[in-house]
Every structure is written in C-alpha cells, then in structure tokens.
Amino acid sequence: MREFSLPALYEVPADGNLTDLIRRNAAQHPDVAVVGRKVDGQWQDVSATQFLAEVRAAAKGLIASGVQPGDRVGLMSRTRYEWTLLDFAIWSAGAITVPVYETSSAEQIQWILSDSGAVACVVETTGHETSVESIRDSLPALKNLWRIEGGDAIKQLTTAGADVSDALVDERSSLANADSPATIVYTSGTTGRPKGCVLSHRSFFAECGNAVARLKPIFGTGEASILLFLPEAHVFGRLVEIAAVLAPIKLGHVGDIKTLTDELASFRPTLVLGVPRVFEKVFNAARAKAQADGKGKIFDKAVDTAIAYSQALDTASGPSLGLRIKHKIFDRLVFSKLRAVLGGRATHAISGGAPLGARLGHFYRGIGFTVLEGYGLTESCAATTFNPWDRQKIGTVGQPMPGTVVRIADDGEVLLHGDHLFTEYWNNPAATAEALSDGWFHTGDVGTLDEDGYLTITGRKKEILVTAGGKNVAPAVIEDRIRAHALVAECMVVGDGRPFVGALVTIDEEFLPRWLAEHGKPAGTTAAELREDPDLLAAIQEAVDDGNAAVSRAESVRKFRILPSQFTEDSGHVTPSLKLKRNVVAKDFAADIEAIYQR
Incomplete structure (x- = not known):
C-alpha cells in the first residue's frame, strides 16, 4: 500500500456557501467583467455587479414560485450563459441544482427528476419541454417548468419575483452552510440506473480553491479568461464554472462544439479546459489540411521537432542548439498557426476525462501550448489529481490536489480522501456504503504512484480482461493509442x-470524407460499405500497430473488426460523458466479436 498527499493551499470557509463568491466579486471587483456573453453574434462583458443583480432577480422568481430551502431544481440545457446564471440563482434561493444532460431521453429525465424529487425544472428548448411534459404525470413533485429559448425563462422569473424583497433573498442565500448539498449530479454510469452523487458547497470550495491556488500563474487575474465548452451537466464543466467565479477570471460559454474553432478565435481565452478528443481533433484536422495542401511532409517534420523539443525539456541539458533552431523555424511555419487555432493567447490547457497520450502531450508542449492532464470522477468533484504547471510529468495524471490524499490499495485500486469528495449517493445508502469506507472513496480504477506522488491510471478493476492464457490486460492503454488515429472514432478491446486480444473499431464520420477524397474513393461512401476495403483496413492496421507498440505481445491486438457505425449516446453505446457501455457494445456486436475469433 502506498499513498501521497500535499498540504492544502486554500482554506475552506468554516461556514458560508458558493453564493458568497458572487457577492464578494461584486463588492471587491464591481466593474470587472466576470462573464462574457454572446449577444447577436458579439461577445459582451457582464460585470460582477450586473451578474449579481441578474442572479438575485432570477432567485426572487424561484422564491415567488414556491421553491423552498433544500428543494431540488432541475436544469437541462446546453452550456450557455443562462446555465451559470441559474445555477447561482438556485443556490441563492436556498435550493439544490440537479443537472440533466440536454441529450437525455424522456426515461432518463423521468428517473433523475423523480429520484431527486425536483419541484421545478428549467429546460432550454421546446423539445426538452415536450420531453418533460410527456412524463409529467409521473413527477408529482414537479410544480413549475420554464423554458429558456422562446419561453424566456429568465424574464419570466424576474417578473414573477418583482415583489420579493432583497432581504428575503439575502436570508435564503445564507441558509446553506459549507456542508449543505450544492448539487446532485447523476453519474452517467456504464451499467444500471444513474446514481445521484451529492456534492456539497465544501466539495466545490476545496476542489476549486486548491486548483486555482496551485495553478494561479495560469489562472491569473485581469485579462485572464476561460472559454467553457464542456457540458455544465458534467462535473468537469461545473469545476470550470465555479473556478472561474472563485478566481475570478472572465468566463465564456459555447453550446455547440462544432463552432468551437470560431469561438476560440473570437473569445481568445488565456486558458482552455477540455477532453482529449478535442485536442486530438485539432491535431488531426491540422495534419489533414497540411496533407491536402501538399505540405504533409513539412507538417510531419514539424511534429517530430515539437515532440523532440518537449522530450529534451525533461533532460538535464535541455534542447540542443540545432533542435532550438529547427524549433524556431517550425514555430514560424507551423506552431504559431496551431496556437492561433486555439485562440492565440492560451499557453496552457487542462485535460481530463480520458488519457491524452504521451506523444500528443509532448507535441502540444513542444508547440508552446502545454496540456496538463488530470484525473477525477463525479464523486471527487472532478479533478482529484493534476499535473502542476511548473512540474509536469507527461504520461501521468499528476499529483494529488492540495489537501487531498491518494492511496494505492494492495490490489492496485486507487483510493481517495479529502474535503472534495461527495457525501453520499442520493437515496442509495447501500451504494454509498460500498463506495465510501472509513472516509476513503474506492474509485474502481487501478493505478500506480511514483516516488514523487505522480499518479498513472492503468485501467478499471472491472474492465481488466483475462485471456485464455491467463494474461491480465488493461484495455485503456491500447484503446487510447488506437483511438488517437484520425480515422478512429472509438475502439473497444x-x-x-x-x-488472444481483439478489438472493435468505429470510423470517425467527420474525418471519413477527407480520407475518401485522398484515396480516390467515391464521395458519400459509408463506413459500412468500406468494412472490407483493403485501404481502410491498412489504415486501421497502422493505428493498431501504434497501439500495440505500447504493450507486450500477449496484450497486443491480433485481429480487429471495423463496425458499420459509430458508438453514440442515441445508439445506447456511450454515456453522456462518452464512456463506453462495454456490456451493451459486447451484446449488440456479439456476432462481430465471434467473427474475430473464427478460424
């Protein structure tokens, strides 16, 4: 058994709650822009004073509509300004926010709103409203339903609360203490019904306060900003929201990931937080464009230079003179253009949700855009470890959050302890008792700690495969390497x-058209029609070969099968946070798995 901890850098308030942050900002930084809001295609600054006023007005509407202290209020929307506004308004009314993914089915919505006992819900679109109305008979506690788009929920709440006094809002805002529930986040879960993970105000104070303190040079103040494009229904998105308010730095919102490149260029954040797939797509798109423009060889040389430069930074002597000269040349030709795609001002990004991979980590650091990997779960209020800005170890998920402890059990399981942990699973004492033991949260993940306390995740306890020859195989290692290929959308070992080990592979439908054009295939050809195409099989074999290079021969993929379509949330094969539902995939594609092992 091994464990590692770092002293806390942020003192969690003995009392008080997250609404204190917006009152503090208005008092100490009244004219500072704390939010950037997109209006008619243009970014407009929202000052700390204005944001507080809008939050209070919406909170008054909730109070006037009958929301009581401790009530649960559902919030179903894409990431947008109103999400953050309503989150703080719900807390200011003394209530608890219950996020619902905007992609959720009626059955999922019904479970979350009924299990949490939500008395009200704010949705984004007419479609969302229709879904909730279709199940309303099964939600006896639900009294109010507001819609943002077309229904103007904020205006309705402001009007409804016109007669509510400031004193009553102040009273409600002060009712919750640090240990009161702030939110119930339903874990998407790869099996069974989602569990309601109760996170307190203390959890977020400990999480965001220590993260901002440890990363202060890149959070900064004044002109610093973050563009949030992660779902705010996901705990990682909430970390970004609250950390920005706590710092404080300006927070912008992007609801459609398809417009991300344009929004990065217009908002120009100084810090980016995302998931590996975003950084993989930026890299793959840049490489594909270079190849299409006849500059593929130059780009590949630039990539090799960036990786070599980053790797040399970890040596005692650093990059050689020749390497520094090559790096300077490619910075002008390639690297500066890639940084411009990411907004042009950011020097760092924080990545979580899945491993980024050492090669891509070195590439980004080599171009002057350092991606700091972290690791966490809903139960740990997002990140529980991350790479410090000044002592990064690429290939690891970093050191424990200051004020927390990471322990590796005798069987390799990662255990966590600290104020950032969840308090319970809502209405589920049996699951709570199974996950929390003597103050330690059992993550279900398997990992190792090095001598400096850097954590490396090697797999999931329940996902470890044991071949007929008795070899234990952690799927994540090779899956992440294969999935890094531009053509691969998803891979399941x-x-x-x-x-022997095999793999199911799906084709990235966004990248496929470009690949078709480059290889003389008819436009519009689908992955299903290309499953046995020699060129596509050869391309995927390259991805598999790269994955196999990371593991022993006994763990390597011997055969793979290309599937006719991608895994999606709608197909039921991934969760809203894009985690594979392995049991569902195995069941639905049992015939393809059997085909791998046919003689």
Missing part, C-alpha cells in the same frame, strides 16, 4: 477468456 475484447478478449476475456479468449485465446
């Missing part, structure tokens, strides 16, 4: 009880 199989082989439990089988003679």
Whole structure:
C-alpha cells in the first residue's frame, strides 16, 4: 500500500456557501467583467455587479414560485450563459441544482427528476419541454417548468419575483452552510440506473480553491479568461464554472462544439479546459489540411521537432542548439498557426476525462501550448489529481490536489480522501456504503504512484480482461493509442477468456470524407460499405500497430473488426460523458466479436 498527499493551499470557509463568491466579486471587483456573453453574434462583458443583480432577480422568481430551502431544481440545457446564471440563482434561493444532460431521453429525465424529487425544472428548448411534459404525470413533485429559448425563462422569473424583497433573498442565500448539498449530479454510469452523487458547497470550495491556488500563474487575474465548452451537466464543466467565479477570471460559454474553432478565435481565452478528443481533433484536422495542401511532409517534420523539443525539456541539458533552431523555424511555419487555432493567447490547457497520450502531450508542449492532464470522477468533484504547471510529468495524471490524499490499495485500486469528495449517493445508502469506507472513496480504477506522488491510471478493476492464457490486460492503454488515429472514432478491446486480444473499431464520420477524397474513393461512401476495403483496413492496421507498440505481445491486438457505425449516446453505446457501455457494445456486436475469433 502506498499513498501521497500535499498540504492544502486554500482554506475552506468554516461556514458560508458558493453564493458568497458572487457577492464578494461584486463588492471587491464591481466593474470587472466576470462573464462574457454572446449577444447577436458579439461577445459582451457582464460585470460582477450586473451578474449579481441578474442572479438575485432570477432567485426572487424561484422564491415567488414556491421553491423552498433544500428543494431540488432541475436544469437541462446546453452550456450557455443562462446555465451559470441559474445555477447561482438556485443556490441563492436556498435550493439544490440537479443537472440533466440536454441529450437525455424522456426515461432518463423521468428517473433523475423523480429520484431527486425536483419541484421545478428549467429546460432550454421546446423539445426538452415536450420531453418533460410527456412524463409529467409521473413527477408529482414537479410544480413549475420554464423554458429558456422562446419561453424566456429568465424574464419570466424576474417578473414573477418583482415583489420579493432583497432581504428575503439575502436570508435564503445564507441558509446553506459549507456542508449543505450544492448539487446532485447523476453519474452517467456504464451499467444500471444513474446514481445521484451529492456534492456539497465544501466539495466545490476545496476542489476549486486548491486548483486555482496551485495553478494561479495560469489562472491569473485581469485579462485572464476561460472559454467553457464542456457540458455544465458534467462535473468537469461545473469545476470550470465555479473556478472561474472563485478566481475570478472572465468566463465564456459555447453550446455547440462544432463552432468551437470560431469561438476560440473570437473569445481568445488565456486558458482552455477540455477532453482529449478535442485536442486530438485539432491535431488531426491540422495534419489533414497540411496533407491536402501538399505540405504533409513539412507538417510531419514539424511534429517530430515539437515532440523532440518537449522530450529534451525533461533532460538535464535541455534542447540542443540545432533542435532550438529547427524549433524556431517550425514555430514560424507551423506552431504559431496551431496556437492561433486555439485562440492565440492560451499557453496552457487542462485535460481530463480520458488519457491524452504521451506523444500528443509532448507535441502540444513542444508547440508552446502545454496540456496538463488530470484525473477525477463525479464523486471527487472532478479533478482529484493534476499535473502542476511548473512540474509536469507527461504520461501521468499528476499529483494529488492540495489537501487531498491518494492511496494505492494492495490490489492496485486507487483510493481517495479529502474535503472534495461527495457525501453520499442520493437515496442509495447501500451504494454509498460500498463506495465510501472509513472516509476513503474506492474509485474502481487501478493505478500506480511514483516516488514523487505522480499518479498513472492503468485501467478499471472491472474492465481488466483475462485471456485464455491467463494474461491480465488493461484495455485503456491500447484503446487510447488506437483511438488517437484520425480515422478512429472509438475502439473497444475484447478478449476475456479468449485465446488472444481483439478489438472493435468505429470510423470517425467527420474525418471519413477527407480520407475518401485522398484515396480516390467515391464521395458519400459509408463506413459500412468500406468494412472490407483493403485501404481502410491498412489504415486501421497502422493505428493498431501504434497501439500495440505500447504493450507486450500477449496484450497486443491480433485481429480487429471495423463496425458499420459509430458508438453514440442515441445508439445506447456511450454515456453522456462518452464512456463506453462495454456490456451493451459486447451484446449488440456479439456476432462481430465471434467473427474475430473464427478460424
């Protein structure tokens, strides 16, 4: 058993709650822009004073509509300004926010709103409203439903609360203490019904306060800003929201990931927080464009230079003179253009949700855009470890959050302890008792700690495969390497009880048209029509070969099968946070798995 901890850098308030942050900002930085809001295609600054006023007005409307202290209020929307506004308004009314993914089905919505006992819900679109109305008979506690788009929820709440006094809002805002529930986040779960993870105000204070303190040079003040494009229904998105308010630095919102490149260029954040797939797509798109423009060889040389430069930074002597000269040349030709795609001002990004991979980590650091990997779960209020800005170890998920402890159990499981942890699963004492033992949260993940306390995640306890030859295989290692290929959307390793390891692979439908054009294939050809195409098979074999380079021969993928379509949330094969539902995939594609092992 091994464990590591770092002293806390932020003192969690003995009392008080997250609404204190917006009152503090208005008092100490009244004219500072704390939010950037998109209006008629243009970014407009919202000052700390204005934001507080809008939050209070919406909170008055909730109070006037009958929301009581401790009530749960559902919030179903894409990431947008109103999400953050309503989150703080719900807390200011003394209530608890219950996020619902905007992609959720009626059945999922019904479970979350009924299990939490939500008395009200704010949705974004007419479609969302229709979904909630279709199940309203099964939600006896739900009294109010507001819609943002077309229904103007904020205006309705402001009008409804016109007669509510400031004193009553102040009273409601002060009712919750640090240990009161702030939110119930339903874990998307790869099996069974989602569990309601109760996170307190203390959890967010400990999480965001220590993160901002440890990363202060890149959070900064004044002109610093973050563009939030992660779902705010996901705990990582909430970390970004609250950390920005706590710092404080300006927060912008992007609801459609398809417009991300344009929004990065117009908002120009100084810090980016995302998931590996975003950084993979930026890299793959840049490489594909270079190849299409006849500059593929130059781009590949630039990539090799960036990686070599980053790797040399970890040596005692640093980059050689020749490497520094090459790096300077490619910075002008390639790297500066890539940084411009990411907004042009950011020097750092924080990545979580899945491993980024050492090669891509070195590439980004080599171009002057350092991606700091972290690790966490809903139960740990997002990040529980992350790479410090000044002592990064690429390939690891960093050191424990200051004020927390990471322990590796005898069987390799990662255990966590600290104020940032959840308090319970809502209405589920049995699951709570199973996950929390003597103050330690059992993550279900397997990992190692090095001598400096840097954590490396090697897999999931329940996802470890054991081949017929008795070899234990952690799927994540090779899956992440294969998935990094531009053509690969998703990869799932199989082989439990089988003679060798195989893989199911799906094709990235966004990248496929470009690949078709480059290889002389008819436009519009689908992945289903290309499953046995020699050129596509060869391309995927390259991805598999790269993945195999990271593992032993006994763990390597011997055969793979290309599937006719991508795994999506609508197909039921991934969760809203894009985690594979392995049991569902295995069931639905049982015939393809059997085909891998046919002689």
